[in-house]
Amino acid sequence: MLHKLNIRINKKLFRYLSYDVLIVCSMLVLFGAINIYSDTKRYAGIQYFKLQMSWLVIGLIAVGFIILIDYMVIANYAPLIYWSSIILLIINQFIGDTVNGATGWISIGSRAIQPSEFAKLALIIMLAKKLDDMEGKINNLKNFLTICFYAFIPMAIILKQPDMGMTMVCFFTVLGIVFIAGLDLRVIVGGLTGVIGLIVVIWNSPLMKPYWKGRLVAFINPEAYSKDYSFQLKQSLIGIGSGGASGLGYGNGSQYMFVPESHTDFIFAVIGEEWGLMGAIFILLLYGYLIVRFIHISKKSKDIFGKIICIGITASFLFSIFQNMGMTIGLMPITGITLPLLSYGGSSMLTNFIGIGLVLNIGMRRKKINF
Template sequence: MLDKLKINGKLLKELDFGVIIVAIIIVLFGAINIFSATHNKFGFYYFKLQIVWLIIGLGIMYAIILFDYSLIMNYATLIYWASIIFLLINDTLGKVTNGARSWISLGSRGIQPSEFAKIGMIIILAKKLEDMEGNINNIKNFLVLCFYALVPMALIVIQPDMGMTMVCFFIVLGIFYIAGLNSKVIAWGFGAVAAAIAVLWNTPVMQGYWKTRLTSFLSPEADELGTGLQLISSLIGIGSGGLFGKGFLKGTQVSGGFIPEAFNDFIFAVVGEEWGLIGAAFLLILYGILIYRLIKIAHVSKDIFGSILCVGIISTFMFSILQNIGMTIGIMPITGITLPLMSYGGSSILTYFISLGLVLNVGMRKKKINF
């Protein structure tokens, strides 16, 4: 029985331990900053929870790399539609938080179905492209892929969760681009999205506070005590950190509670204020190493499914990092996108470790192992 829980030695040699080590370092660095943002009110509570999520995440990652990822490909349709059902349950019974029905309550905790639907979407697109032998420019194939991409995105828009919708859009864009979709189609796609936003802008789907959040970054000073407060406080904190930062637990914006969601969406503001440019650069270097190693695995995959699976996950990391850090420094609209592996949150941490487990699985089985 225990033998089934062990990884074969030949496969273990193919495991990229660098990915695991860097991911753990990022989570631990995040936990330290979460503690800094929450210790005045909650002590070690959120710090301990984040460590628990790390341990659970590592356990799930280990379980994923135990079996060949081709098994996941075989169950791609089931995984996808299960995630869609999960989203439907959320859209009808979910808890409204910050104006969006994005969470299902489980006792004192909550789970965010869209985080898991994101993975389900990546898996089904990779499976379909494998079945299509990568022929994305066939009109029938392209429409099939669009259908599988649009279903979860539509259900996420209904919540409405604009941040996760943006993440899913750029995941699909990354997959379609790497799969070789004609550039003219991509350009038309951007045009269609722009038109859709223009239409939705004046409908009940796009609520007033969402419009404000998406545009307030352009001129936060226009409402310093309202919609612009979070960004202005973030900019003050990051700017005051200078080169070396004010020091751990010494951030005035953070410890004073002036930055809403500092332990979650705005965790980068904590890094900037307390660790300065050096700390921010350290974090970005870690992300760079992680993404570089994930790209290397995508390059050596033995099949289309594995490559596209990796591309979808790499796209998730890249856009989420860009969007989250961008919104804390005022160059991107403010949305509820977490900073990968840094922000507090069980659903976020677990889905990122699931994602990393899938990529590691592809890398471990990039060639046939002879026993």
């Protein structure tokens, strides 16, 4: 039986809204915004700070809208959401703008959207819907192949852009979902082995762009490529290292000026230089709190759909945080992945808040409300 789209305020549900999650998310955005300002004020004044604060407001409005709708209504629209995102990815292949080698943006006036960010969210929703329909029986061969089918389509298109970073986020998000769904560990290990083999094949094919190879080789031996592929990493390490334990002080950093994309992908280099280890610990504590709350809400979910949505959002956050921070200190290869809620960027900010809104929605409706 289909749930009707009925948007109204259920005041009793707001007893279960996790306001603490919204507070922590807002703290992360505010901290990110002041660091974005510190980085960009020399050439853009307060412009990027205002834009980031605008996205915070838009994100909170999106959360407010999402929590008014029973998330099971959203489940009914999962196929529409998923296939719309696929169409948007295909359109992007023809009219998208190429940024840093990847055709991943569609310009709308003076702004641009990143379709892959929305596709990542749509993928989580679709897999949650399918697993709910399957009653969680993922080890059934037909069910498993169905999950693989829906996961493969967006990742294949995103890989073709080519956007290795977002492909990795989607892959590890799916991996987190199937692991929690109870997929046989032998299948997971076999699948990872197959992926390693696929990477070897892609490495020797036209799909492997020269700058991808350069970044991966530079990751293994950064000193040999310090003037090109690992230049960004070298400057980031100098900046973070100069920050020491307590940082150089807000507005006193300068090394990050030599780091390309310092207000987006490499915002952690700015934080590391000006706030030092204490600043890094601060944001890790905030992220840790969010992750723990997401997992808690997942465990309290009343159905498989809600549980998988929470796990998908959690996995996406976890990998993005690990990958982004890791690449700024040389633990991971450099990819175009933003630091959730801290990096400048409208598409990533909006989709992160939509994901957070879904988690809060599930938490609000974890039990039946009697009137």
